[in-house]
Amino acid sequence: MKLYSRGQxxxxxxxxxxxxxxxxxxxxxxxxxxxxxxxxxxxQEIKTESFVLHTNPLPPEELQAVNTLTGFTxxxxxxxxxxxxxxxxxxxxxxETLALNWFLEPVPMQGGTGSGSIIDKRGYILTxxxxxxxxxxxxxxxxxxxxxxxxxxxxxxxxDLAVLKFDPGKKDLxxxxxxxxxxxxxxxxxxxxxxxxxxxxxxxxxxISGLGRPIRGIKNLIIRDMIQTDASINPGNSGGPLISSxxxxxxxxxxxxxxxxxxxGIGFAIPIDTARRIVPELINYGMVKRGWxxxxxxxxxxxxxxxxxxxxxxxxxxxxxTRGGNAERAGIRGGDPDKPVRYGRSIIYLGGDIIIEIDxxxxxxxxxxxxxxxxxxxxEEVEVVVMRGRQLRSFTVRLSERPEGLxxx
Numbered sequence: 001m002k003l004y005s006r007g008q009x010x011x012x013x014x015x016x017x018x019x020x021x022x023x024x025x026x027x028x029x030x031x032x033x034x035x036x037x038x039x040x041x042x043x044q045e046i047k048t049e050s051f052v053l054h055t056n057p058l059p060p061e062e063l064q065a066v067n068t069l070t071g072f073t074x075x076x077x078x079x080x081x082x083x084x085x086x087x088x089x090x091x092x093x094x095x096e097t098l099a100l101n102w103f104l105e106p107v108p109m110q111g112g113t114g115s116g117s118i119i120d121k122r123g124y125i126l127t128x129x130x131x132x133x134x135x136x137x138x139x140x141x142x143x144x145x146x147x148x149x150x151x152x153x154x155x156x157x158x159x160d161l162a163v164l165k166f167d168p169g170k171k172d173l174x175x176x177x178x179x180x181x182x183x184x185x186x187x188x189x190x191x192x193x194x195x196x197x198x199x200x201x202x203x204x205x206x207x208i209s210g211l212g213r214p215i216r217g218i219k220n221l222i223i224r225d226m227i228q229t230d231a232s233i234n235p236g237n238s239g240g241p242l243i244s245s246x247x248x249x250x251x252x253x254x255x256x257x258x259x260x261x262x263x264x265g266i267g268f269a270i271p272i273d274t275a276r277r278i279v280p281e282l283i284n285y286g287m288v289k290r291g292w293x294x295x296x297x298x299x300x301x302x303x304x305x306x307x308x309x310x311x312x313x314x315x316x317x318x319x320x321x322t323r324g325g326n327a328e329r330a331g332i333r334g335g336d337p338d339k340p341v342r343y344g345r346s347i348i349y350l351g352g353d354i355i356i357e358i359d360x361x362x363x364x365x366x367x368x369x370x371x372x373x374x375x376x377x378x379x380e381e382v383e384v385v386v387m388r389g390r391q392l393r394s395f396t397v398r399l400s401e402r403p404e405g406l407x408x409x
Contacts, residue, residue, distance in 0.1 A: 078245060079191065079203065079205060081247075082191055082243060082245070082247045083191075083193070083203050085247055086174070086176055086193060086241070086243065086247060087143060087193055087201045087203070088142070088143040088144075088174040089117060089118045089173070089174040089175050089176040089241075090115055090116070090117060090118075090143070090176075090193045090194065090195075090201055090240055090241065091115065091116045091117075091118060091125060091140050091141060091142055091143075092113065092114075092115065092140075092141040092195045092200055093113065093114045093115065093116050093125070093127055093131055093132070093138065093139070093140055093141075093150075093164070093239065094110075094111070094112075094113050094138075094139045094141070095111030095112055095113075095131070095132060095134075095135035095136075095137065095138050095139070096108045096109065096110065096111050096135065096136050096137040096139075097109050097110075097111040097134050097135065097136055098136045108136060108137070111134065111135055111136075112131065113131075113195065113236050114127060114128060114131030114132075114195070114236060114237075114238040114239040114240075115127065115131075115193075115194035115195045115236065115237055115238060115239045115240030115253070116131075116140070116164065116239045116240070117176045117239075117240065117241045117249060117252075118173050118174065118175045118176060119175055119176060119178070119279070120175060121168070121172070121173045121175060122165075122168075123148075123150075123165055123166045123167055123168045123173065124163060124164070124165055124283065125140060125150065125163065125164040125165070125166070126161065126162075126163060126239070126252065126275060126279065127161075127162055127163075127164060127238075127239030127252075128160050128161065128162065128238045128239040128252065128254050129155050129156060129157050129159075129160045129161055129162045130160055130238065130254075131162070131238050131239045132152050132155075132162050132164065133157075135152065137149065138150040138151070138152060138164060140164065140166050141200075142171075143200075143201060146171070148166040148167065148168070149166065150164040150165060150166040151164065151165050151166070152164055153165045153282070153283065153286060154279075154281070154282025154283060154285070154286045154287065155282070155286070155287065156278055156282060156287070156288050157221070158221055158223075158288070158370060158371075158374050159223060159270060159274055159275075159278060159288075159374070160223060160254050160255075160270065161252065161270060161274070161275060161278060161279075161282070162282070163279060163282040163283055176241050176243075176249045177247070177248055177249065178248065178249055178272055178275070178276060179244055179246065179248025179249055179250045179272060180248075180250070180272065180273060180276075181225075181227065181250050181251060181271035181272045181273045181274075182273055184208055184211055184227065184250060185208065185211075186207075186208050186209065186210060186211060187207055187208065188207060188208050188244070188245070189205065189206075189207055189244075189245045190205070190206055190207060190208055190229055190231055190242055190243065190244060190245075190250070190251075191203060191204070191205050191231065191242075191243045191244075191245075192204045192205075192206075192229070192231045192232070192233060192237060192240060192241070192242050192243070192253055192267075193240055193241055193243065194233070194236060194237035194238075194239075194240030194241075194253060195236045195237070195240070196232075196233075196234035196235065196236040196237045197234060197235060197236050199236075202237075204231045204232040204233070205231055206229050206230040206231030206232070206265075207229065207230060207231075208227060208228070208229055209228045209229055209230050209265075209266070210227075210228035211225070211227060211228070212224075212225050212226075213225070213226040213227070213228050213268065214226070215255070215268055221367050221370060221371060222367060222368070222371045223270065223371075224371065224374070225271050225274070226254075226268045226269065226270065226271070227242065227250070227251045227268065227269040227270075227271055228266065228267070228268055229242065229251075229267050229268075229269060230265040230266070230267070231267060232265075232267070233253050233255075233256050233267035233268075234256070237253050237267075238253060238254055238255070239252065239253070239254070240252075240253045241253070242269040249272055250269075250271070250272050251269030251270055251271055251272055252269055252270045252272070252275060253267065253268075253269045254268055254269060254270050255267070255268050256268070277375070287404075289377065289378060289401060289402070290373055290374065290376060290377065290378075290401075290402045291373050291376040291377055291378050291379070291380055291382070291399025291400065291401065291402065292373065292378075292399060292400050292401060292402035292403065293326060293327050293332075293358075293373075293382075293384065293397055293399065293400075294321065294322035294325025294326050294327050294328070294400055295318050295319075295320060295321045295322065295325070295327040295332065295334065296318070296319045296320040296321075296334070296348075297316040297317065297318060297319070297355065297366060297369060298316065298317040298318075298319045298343065298348050299316060299317075299364075299365055299366050300312070300313060300314065300315055300316065300317060300354070300364075304317070304343065308350045308351075310354065311387065311389070311390050312354055312356065312387055314356065314362075314364035315354040315355055315356040315363060315364055315387065316354065316355040316363060316364075316365075316366070316369060317335070317348070317350070317352055317353075317354055318332060318333065318334050318335070318352035318353045318354070318355060318386070319334060319335050319348040319349050319352060320334040320335065320337075320349060320352075321333070321334040321352075325400065326397050326398055326399065326400050327397060330384070330395040330396060330397045330398075331395050332353055332384065332386060332395055332397070333352055333353050333388065334349060334352040334353075335348065335349025335350050335351045335352035336349055336350065336351045337349055339351070353386035353387065353388050353393075354386055354387040354388075355369070355384060355385070355386050356385055356386065356387055356392075357383075357384070357385035358372040358373065358382055358383075358384050358385075359372050359373070359376065359382040359383060360383065373399070373402070376399055377399070378399055378400055378401040378402075379398065379399065380398070380399050381396050381397065381398050381399070382396070382397055382399060383395070383396055383397075384396075384397050
């Protein structure tokens with residue numbers, strides 16, 4: 001029997017892994033997006049004079065036809081009336097993504113599908129960020145079957161919302177009017193229109209099952225004040241409208257809780273008041289401008305707490321404060337710059353304040369920090385509670401603008 005040296009074994013093992021990797025690429029088993037110089041869906045900055053919400057009631061003759069229907073209960077007539085009025089304002093969204101073929105060349109592949117709501121006659125579509133997250137191309141199909149190529153003009157991963165734009169030409173679009181999520185009540189009737197499993201413009205009904213739910217969304221970030229509903233929401237409904245019995249959009253359907261992958265009566269929608277707040281910025285700037293505290297936070301974990309003898313296990317260590325920044329001006333302290341410590345791949349400084357609350361929200365993770373500042377604008381003031389030693393201290397910080405590209409991951 002022939003024996004191999006340790007070096008030979010390692011060499012042949014590495015070669016086998018490399019060959020297996022390229023075989024997986026060639027057969028399309030590995031799929032990830034890549035960037036291209038041309039055709040990449042870059043978020044564009046589009047200036048608009050104003051963002052106006054339009055309401056398009058049914059033409060008188062169609063409304064009369066619904067009102068004269070017989071053999072239906074009042075509840076059924078209400079469902080029919082809302083569906084007839086608004087289903088044409090719901091679009092089907094399909095995407096293409098890019099993958100690498102055997103020769104490491106980018107090739108288009110079929111992406112996901114979702115729903116969206118026409119919110120402006122100029123061709124603006126409101127949908128979920130996760131529907132178009134990795135899209136190379138976006139296609140929008142209207143109720144009459146006409147298909148258009150759209151552009152992603154604004155993304156907000158923190159609320160899982162995005163705005164698309166297409167050119168409708170001379171087509172007179174039906175839009176969905178915004179309501180409000182401020183006065184919702186558990187038990188009130190709601191309707192959802194979407195494209196579950198590619199069945200276009202499907203209507204489901206239910207009630208509001210809960211309000212103010214904090215739900216962990218994409219990228220592990222908490223989305224606050226979510227609406228819980230038992231109206232059936234399935235894959236493909238994402239981005240579609242949740243509608244009140246008055247025919248107003250009160251939420252954007254975004255996710256379900258399901259051990260099986262199908263609807264089990266627990267769905268969630270982003271409150272429409274959140275969309276009202278951020279959609280104008282997505283249209284004008286392509287992003288949402290948010291406030292920031294000028295410091296370098298480090299999330300506490302057990303080994304760090306034990307090593308530095310930190311008196312709490314939950315919070316964010318202030319490793320550094322920006323010189324002359326709002327945190328330093330407010331009185332928040334960073335760590336000792338003369339005592340650097342290697343922490344993973346980074347250098348941190350111990351001895352700084354431990355942030356435990358921002359704007360009346362408990363903070364224990366980096367995601368909590370971003371969530372606490374999600375609805376705060378540059379120039380606004382927030383209260384920051386820290387632990388210094390074993391004492392709690394409170395500071396008022398006037399927020400700066402969050403730097404672009406800053407991530408909680």
